[in-house]
Amino acid sequence: MGExxxxxxxxxxxxxxxxxxxxxxPVMITQNDHGLGLYNGDIGLTAFDGQRLRVWFQLPDGRxxxxxxxxxxxxxxxxxxxxxxxxxSEFDHSLLVLPDAPLPVLxxxxxxxxxxxxxxxxxxxxxxxxxxxxxxxLTERASGLPQALAEGV
Numbered sequence: 001m002g003e004x005x006x007x008x009x010x011x012x013x014x015x016x017x018x019x020x021x022x023x024x025x026p027v028m029i030t031q032n033d034h035g036l037g038l039y040n041g042d043i044g045l046t047a048f049d050g051q052r053l054r055v056w057f058q059l060p061d062g063r064x065x066x067x068x069x070x071x072x073x074x075x076x077x078x079x080x081x082x083x084x085x086x087x088x089s090e091f092d093h094s095l096l097v098l099p100d101a102p103l104p105v106l107x108x109x110x111x112x113x114x115x116x117x118x119x120x121x122x123x124x125x126x127x128x129x130x131x132x133x134x135x136x137x138l139t140e141r142a143s144g145l146p147q148a149l150a151e152g153v
Contacts, residue, residue, distance in 0.1 A: 005079040021046060021053050021069050026078040028085070033073035037065075041088050043078050083114040094118035098126035098134065106134040 006025075009015035017025070025046040032039045037059055044057035046069070054066030083096075096114040098106065111134050115122055126134070 003077055006077055009079075023047055023053070025055075027055050027072070027075045028078035028081065029073055029075050031074040036067065036071065036073065038067070038073055041085070043089070083110055083117075086117045087113060089117060090119045091117055092119050093121040093123070095123045096125070098124075098130055100127060100130070102130060102133055106130070107137045107139045108135055109139045111135065 006015060006017070010017065015022070023046060027044045027046065029038045029040055029042040029044075038057060042057055044055040044067070046053055046055050047066075048054075049066050053069060055069055055072060056064055056066045058064050086094075094114070094117045096111075096117075098111075111131075115124075124131075
């Protein structure tokens with residue numbers, strides 16, 4: 001999703017990268033790297049250190065550390081992310097955009113999760129009928145666990 005948004009921004013003239021790495025590229029780690037202290041979901045921002053590009057992350061101890069892009073564990077651009085990928089993250093201002101048409105994943109629980117990613121401010125864009133439908137739809141579990149427990153399996 002991030003790469004598609006980057007392409008659209010580039011075509012609109014809002015982003016002018018010179019290759020895969022550019023100042024301002026937000027990056028989300030997708031696989032833990034205990035040696036570097038970077039973990040799935042960590043978000044960094046690409047900037048110059050005075051000589052070359054680095055991706056800067058705030059570490060758990062509060063320090064900010066820059067890593068060479070070539071040293072990063074698996075990652076992706078984080079211009080946008082799904083509600084699922086945002087779990088565990090909080091942002092001062094979050095933008096939550098729902099699609100124009102109903103989807104099975106649009107449930108009250110998903111909406112709640114998306115809303116709670118915002119610390120201070122949320123901007124929500126959704127057609128009113130779809131929003132009302134999402135609020136009334138609960139997640140349906142299909143694990144079969146209640147039936148298995150009732151049968152004593």
